[in-house]
Amino acid sequence: xxxxxxxxxxxxxxxxxxxxxxxxxxxxxxxxxxxxxxxxxxxxxxxxxxxxxxxxxxxxxxxxxxxxxxxxxxxxxxxxxxxxxxxxxxxxxxxxxxxxxxxxxxxxxxxxxxxxxxxxxxxxxxxxxxxxxxxxxxxxxxxxxxxxxxxxxxxxxxxxxxxxxxxxxxxxxxxxxxxxxxxxxxxxxxxxxxxxxxxxxxxxxxxxxxxxxxxxxxxxxxxxxxxxxxxxxxxxxxxxxxxxxxxxxxxxxxxxxxxxxxxxxxxxxxxxxxxxxxxxxxxxxxxxxxxxxxxxxxxxxxxxxxxxxxxxxxxxxxxxxxxxxxxxxxxxxxxxxxxxxxxxxxxxxxxxxxxxxxxxxxxxxxxxxxxxxxxxxxxxxxxxxxxxxxxxxxxxxxxxxxxxxxxxxxxxxxxxxxxxxxxxxxxxxxxxxxxxxxxxxxxxxxxxxxxxxxxxxxxxxxxxxxxxxxxxxxxxxxxxxxxxxxxxxxxxxxxxxxxxxxxxxxxxxxxxxxxxxxxxxxxxxx
Amino acid sequence: xxxxxxxxxxxxxxxxxxxxxxxxxxxxxxxxxxxxxxxxxxxxxxxxxxxxxxxxxxxxxxxxxxxxxxxxxxxxxxxxxxxxxxxxxxxxxxxxxxxxxxxxxxxxxxxxxxxxxxxxxxxxxxxxxxxxxxxxxxxxxxxxxxxxxxxxxxxxxxxxxxxxxxxxxxxxxxxxxxxxxxxxxxxxxxxxxxxxxxxxxxxxxxxxxxxxxxxxxxxxxxxxxxxxxxxxxxxxxxxxxxxxxxxxxxx
Ligand code: SF4
Numbered sequence: 001x002x003x004x005x006x007x008x009x010x011x012x013x014x015x016x017x018x019x020x021x022x023x024x025x026x027x028x029x030x031x032x033x034x035x036x037x038x039x040x041x042x043x044x045x046x047x048x049x050x051x052x053x054x055x056x057x058x059x060x061x062x063x064x065x066x067x068x069x070x071x072x073x074x075x076x077x078x079x080x081x082x083x084x085x086x087x088x089x090x091x092x093x094x095x096x097x098x099x100x101x102x103x104x105x106x107x108x109x110x111x112x113x114x115x116x117x118x119x120x121x122x123x124x125x126x127x128x129x130x131x132x133x134x135x136x137x138x139x140x141x142x143x144x145x146x147x148x149x150x151x152x153x154x155x156x157x158x159x160x161x162x163x164x165x166x167x168x169x170x171x172x173x174x175x176x177x178x179x180x181x182x183x184x185x186x187x188x189x190x191x192x193x194x195x196x197x198x199x200x201x202x203x204x205x206x207x208x209x210x211x212x213x214x215x216x217x218x219x220x221x222x223x224x225x226x227x228x229x230x231x232x233x234x235x236x237x238x239x240x241x242x243x244x245x246x247x248x249x250x251x252x253x254x255x256x257x258x259x260x261x262x263x264x265x266x267x268x269x270x271x272x273x274x275x276x277x278x279x280x281x282x283x284x285x286x287x288x289x290x291x292x293x294x295x296x297x298x299x300x301x302x303x304x305x306x307x308x309x310x311x312x313x314x315x316x317x318x319x320x321x322x323x324x325x326x327x328x329x330x331x332x333x334x335x336x337x338x339x340x341x342x343x344x345x346x347x348x349x350x351x352x353x354x355x356x357x358x359x360x361x362x363x364x365x366x367x368x369x370x371x372x373x374x375x376x377x378x379x380x381x382x383x384x385x386x387x388x389x390x391x392x393x394x395x396x397x398x399x400x401x402x403x404x405x406x407x408x409x410x411x412x413x414x415x416x417x418x419x420x421x422x423x424x425x426x427x428x429x430x431x432x433x434x435x436x437x438x439x440x441x442x443x444x445x446x447x448x449x450x451x452x453x454x455x456x457x458x459x460x461x462x463x464x465x466x467x468x469x470x471x472x473x474x475x476x477x478x479x480x481x482x483x484x485x486x487x488x489x490x491x492x493x494x495x496x497x498x499x500x501x502x503x504x505x506x507x508x509x510x511x512x513x514x515x516x517x518x519x520x521x522x523x524x525x526x
Numbered sequence: 527x528x529x530x531x532x533x534x535x536x537x538x539x540x541x542x543x544x545x546x547x548x549x550x551x552x553x554x555x556x557x558x559x560x561x562x563x564x565x566x567x568x569x570x571x572x573x574x575x576x577x578x579x580x581x582x583x584x585x586x587x588x589x590x591x592x593x594x595x596x597x598x599x600x601x602x603x604x605x606x607x608x609x610x611x612x613x614x615x616x617x618x619x620x621x622x623x624x625x626x627x628x629x630x631x632x633x634x635x636x637x638x639x640x641x642x643x644x645x646x647x648x649x650x651x652x653x654x655x656x657x658x659x660x661x662x663x664x665x666x667x668x669x670x671x672x673x674x675x676x677x678x679x680x681x682x683x684x685x686x687x688x689x690x691x692x693x694x695x696x697x698x699x700x701x702x703x704x705x706x707x708x709x710x711x712x713x714x715x716x717x718x719x720x721x722x723x724x725x726x727x728x729x730x731x732x733x734x735x736x737x738x739x740x741x742x743x744x745x746x747x748x749x750x751x752x753x754x755x756x757x758x759x760x761x762x763x764x765x766x767x768x769x770x771x772x773x774x775x776x777x
Pocket of ligand 1: 559575576577578579580581594595596597598599600601602
């Protein structure tokens with residue numbers, strides 16, 4: 001739907017609920033909604049107008065709360081910010097998660113970090129700051145919060161017990177983590193069971209909460225870039241890119257064509273490497289050692305390729321506001337694509353070998369099923385959503401960089417099981433290679449960066465990271481320092497939906513389902 | 527099943543010649559600023575490009591603290607004279623001679639990895655040590671799921687506040703003699719998360735550290751070098767004073 005049509009329509013239907021409705025740019029609309037009508041209005045937008053819910057951004061301004069709900073439409077590059085708020089002493093807002101379940105965790109997060117209460121939300125508290133370590137009333141994202149003093153004044157609840165839902169004879173909670181397995185990221189699971197079957201799973205996250213959003217406050221753009229790049233190191237390039245795109249929008253800074261093309265090139269290289277890594281961990285989770293080793297060799301090859309090209313195995317330090325920090329001559333891009341073709345060729349051989357291994361397929365077929373409607377209710381993103389025919393990819397849905405100029409497909413699978421997600425990873429690597437091939441064929445010439453100067457303002461930018469859509473919201477204050485940095489991450493959305501895939505499957509399937517989700521804890525915890 | 531065996535055999539040996547020989551393959555390490563470089567920084571322009579004070583101006587040549595470098599490449603790529611670069615990977619520093627294991631441990635070590643809030647990159651490099659390229663099993667190094675069988679506690683990440691208790695519990699559960707290896711800039715000093723929800727600045731604020739491996743993240747070979755140093759099979763890059771020694775650390 002065209003943005004002015006939507007605004008006109010909303011003005012008629014929601015005359016009494018909206019305080020303002022206007023477009024910020026040809027692609028972005030902003031609606032200011034009365035706090036007590038939020039639930040109805042967002043419901044209309046999401047369920048009747050079929051806009052995707054992307055996430056929520058809470059800001060404490062000098063004298064008021066600004067709460068933004070981000071929606072977007074597929075295919076037409078339309079982003080919508082629904083804004084509500086109130087004076088700082090207002091602590092209670094309407095919950096929209098009653099009708100948009102995907103907002104559930106965002107509201108819990110805001111409650112824990114800002115002390116806001118969302119009326120109608122069934123369960124707030126004990127989310128980011130764990131109750132067994134922290135007392136109530138610690139609100140780290142509030143202005144003036146002193147981390148050092150807070151860390152000294154832990155008052156844990158000694159009587160904390162995990163919540164039990166399952167009340168059946170012989171039911172118990174099987175705790176896993178936070179330190180478990182040989183080399184897993186730190187996360188804790190409560191698996192409720194009466195025997196073989198996992199009835200309910202409750203992932204307890206945020207063991208790795210470092211307060212990235214808080215650290216960024218008051219930093220310069222250059223400093224915050226280091227954070228954006230390093231809070232989720234295995235997808236560093238995509239996150240740094242989203243951050244840079246947001247500040248370039250505030251600037252505004254035009255990125256030279258060559259840099260745009262190279263950004264696509266490296267983003268796709270990162271996607272290939274990331275997907276090969278997930279394939280490796282899926283093989284590993286089923287105990288298929290040779291296949292896991294084969295994939296691990298290819299992952300290392302891809303890492304070395306990145307290091308040869310950009311100096312760093314995980315592409316740190318490459319993307320900067322205004323472009324890239326170094327150039328790459330086109331010949332080397334072509335050589336790299338040729339090398340990558342060899343890697344992908346061997347990966348496809350592995351794919352074929354796996355397809356012919358019935359013992360392997362037995363373990364991932366028809367386990368960890370997510371239906372399309374579940375994927376939509378939870379607004380899952382990335383390969384996890386696309387494995388359940390919820391085909392949502394920002395490169396297509398909200399084209400950025402030059403993605404609308406390249407010929408590629410968004411692979412999609414129907415079954416929603418572990419095998420569908422695995423097939424999707426293989427297919428996406430091939431598509432990434434196809435894009436990189438086109439980039440090198442028509443590489444623009446010229447510089448790779450334009451001068452960038454910081455200016456005040458706020459903007460949001462979306463990027464399809466290897467794990468799915470991310471949105472980075474940046475507000476730069478008058479003094480050029482970051483006032484608010486808010487990354488909305490794909491792992492946060494997908495961890496929310498993990499329980500759907502695990503529940504009612506057997507214990508031994510749990511690590512396999514987890515591997516097929518390809519989740520990152522650090523990206524979620526921030 | 528046979529085809530997997532065949533596939534495995536066909537792949538041949540890809541394992542690095544290190545530590546017997548030198549590994550000079552491209553892309554194995556992002557390198558670090560050259561600690562031996564004699565660069566004068568008269569008007570403090572080079573050092574001011576470094577966001578982490580890894581390059582410190584002195585009266586003489588710039589002092590390089592590799593343990594703080596986060597590979598942002600601003601000292602090389604930003605306008606001005608590029609700082610000399612060292613492309614190696616043998617960076618592990620030892621706290622003292624006593625940090626090395628007794629000789630009976632030379633051949634084999636069991637390692638418990640603790641992710642205390644890393645970004646995923648350090649952990650991935652640790653994981654890759656089991657990859658055929660590095661194959662640390664051939665050197666007698668094994669990752670173990672339980673701290674009770676571990677000789678080495680390999681800690682990555684800045685120690686996020688919630689990970690403090692799990693980390694201490696794992697350390698206490700280890701039998702003596704035990705050693706702690708801090709891997710990655712975050713674990714050494716808190717890195718870019720220094721002002722966040724983390725305990726102190728680095729692992730050594732909580733438990734005594736024996737060997738430090740810098741890098742952001744350190745490549746697999748740098749971590750391997752750290753393990754070899756602990757086992758007394760390789761020379762450390764340098765001996766250093768711990769940044770924040772822990773009083774009465776158990777040994
Ligand atoms: S790469 Fe960055 S952190 Fe390392 S020394 Fe150079 S400027 Fe400092």
